[in-house]
Amino acid sequence: MEWIKDYWWIVLIILAGILISGIKELLRVDVKAYLKDKPEIPPHRDNNAEWDADDDRPKDKKK
Numbered sequence: 001m002e003w004i005k006d007y008w009w010i011v012l013i014i015l016a017g018i019l020i021s022g023i024k025e026l027l028r029v030d031v032k033a034y035l036k037d038k039p040e041i042p043p044h045r046d047n048n049a050e051w052d053a054d055d056d057r058p059k060d061k062k063k
Helices: 002-006 008-028 032-034
Strands: none
Touching: 002 008
C-alpha cells in the first residue's frame, strides 16, 4: 500500500477516466427508442394458485 502514497495521482486519473467514460456511455442511451421497442413481458404465473385448493387450515364458522 506504500505505492498509493507515491502514485495517488495516477489512481485519481484512472478513476476520473472511468467516470467520464461512464457518463459518455449513459449520454448515448436513447431512452425513448428503448421504450418504443421494448419487448413484451410474459404474463406472470402465480405459483401459489395451485396451493390455494390444498389449504389445510380449518375454515372459520360464520356466526
